[in-house]
Amino acid sequence: MKVIVIGSGFGGLSAAALLARDGHEVTVIEKNEQIGGRAGVYREGGFTFDMGPSWYIMPDVFERFFAEFGKKPSDFYELRRLDPSYRIYFGGGGTLDIPSDLRRTYALFAALEVNGAQKLRNYLVSAREKYDLAVRELLYHDYRTLFDFLDKRILMQEASLHLFENLETFVSRYFESDRAKKIVEYSIGFLGGSPQNTPSLYHVLSHTDLTRGVWYPDGGIRRVAYAIRDLALSQGVKFLFNEPVTKIDVDGGRARGVTTARGCYPADIVLVNADYAFSEMHLLDEEYRSYPQDYWEKRILAPSAFVCYLGIRKKVRGLAHHTLFLDMDWEKSFDLIFDPKRAAWPDHPSYYVNVPSRTDTTAAPEGCDTLIVLALLAPGLPDTPAIRERFYTLIMDHLERSIGEPVRDSIAVKRIFSLNDFKERYNAFKGTALGLSHTLWQTALFRPSHQSRKVSNLYYTGQYTHPGIGVPMTLISSQIVARGITHDTPGGRTR
């Protein structure tokens, strides 16, 4: 079968490789000049920036993906465990390094509150159990009908999954100190949620970062995208770049192909990796959309972001490979992102700084550092050069004060990427960086479907679909959808 994949983010790359392996003739059509989508690469003045993801978590998911091809991650890239896993600067003052081994992390929690080590032990036992359950029963599951979701085994386990309790309440049952709570809660921001709007099930993230560790693929996250591209090429996938798809051509309830400025490409199957909301609203005629416009207006979108790529002509001492700067007013900072009535550029943002050159000599010229500064923002905010500069100054003033050394006096490269860029470069709805939040009603069956409801041979993969946001999740999304397509296709090589 001829398959057209629209978009070459992690979702498109991985689905293309899997479908080609299953015997399909696959062409990927990408709007931009390179693969990777939000995980693209920016190079300037000898500095190399992974534009999006920088945390390599859930290594087991990558292993399972490469095993589909009889390979291991180490066939493509080496992984290094970071120590410290990350550093935190707390708003009220003080810094903590989160160690890479659990023994030291328990000691750290023991110093944070009474019985802290034991509390963390209990918390991580729960996180491990739920992680194993989620991987076994939930993440790789194809939710096509309500019946699939109402699987009795899962429902019976609801009590232990605490689906209806939010992360904040759950964490408060384990920890009392502000710092301990923040350490186990911060990562939910990267999954596009807040501790208040995300089900407690997502405490499994602590199993991935505190127990399994934070890893770095030598040469950056781009090495993972290149590995999957190489797998796809080895299976015969063709790539077309700088070619935005302008229409999915549908006739009689079936997709017949896609149109770009260069012409029409016929297909037996069309798989969309481009932003789901954009594709529905701009690539399909109204009668073929699975969801009406107001469906998208009512979704809880995951945040957009302010990202600043800085090449620095010196080594910046106070920063680890990953450093978090957490605002004192933690609740308010989430409100400004998730409460549409209060949405605004924050005056006291929490933010994150990634310094890949701490670990990776290819990221910056000798004696220099590559800094990526990232703050989450509400989607849909106004975005002008003046607003960006004001925000940049605010963060850099805070950063320099916190680490006690100037940075702006040594800048060789500076590029800001924010709401308007997410819209223009990735066709992101309201400039969201991450798609849809993981609220309970936007989880599993309640995420936009992998298969169109109106067009029988039209499918979707990537961060909008189940299981959701993050590189590992997009790989799983593609494993689910490729399995579904091969199952639905007469003569497909079912595995």
Ligand SMILES: Cc1cc2nc3c(=O)[nH]c(=O)nc-3n(C[C@H](O)[C@H](O)[C@H](O)COP(=O)(O)OP(=O)(O)OC[C@H]3O[C@@H](n4cnc5c(N)ncnc54)[C@H](O)[C@@H]3O)c2cc1C
């Ligand atoms: C700043 C940032 C930091 C992040 N940090 C992490 C992290 O540390 N760890 C982690 O695991 N995840 C992280 N994420 C999330 C992760 O990057 C995403 O969840 C994942 O990369 C999304 O992949 P995707 O394939 O769904 O979408 P995308 O990467 O957006 O791919 C979609 C592709 O479709 C293309 N496209 C759009 N419209 C068209 C069209 N009309 N025609 C053709 N092509 C089109 C786009 O150009 C793009 O290449 C981060 C994301 C961002 C933005």
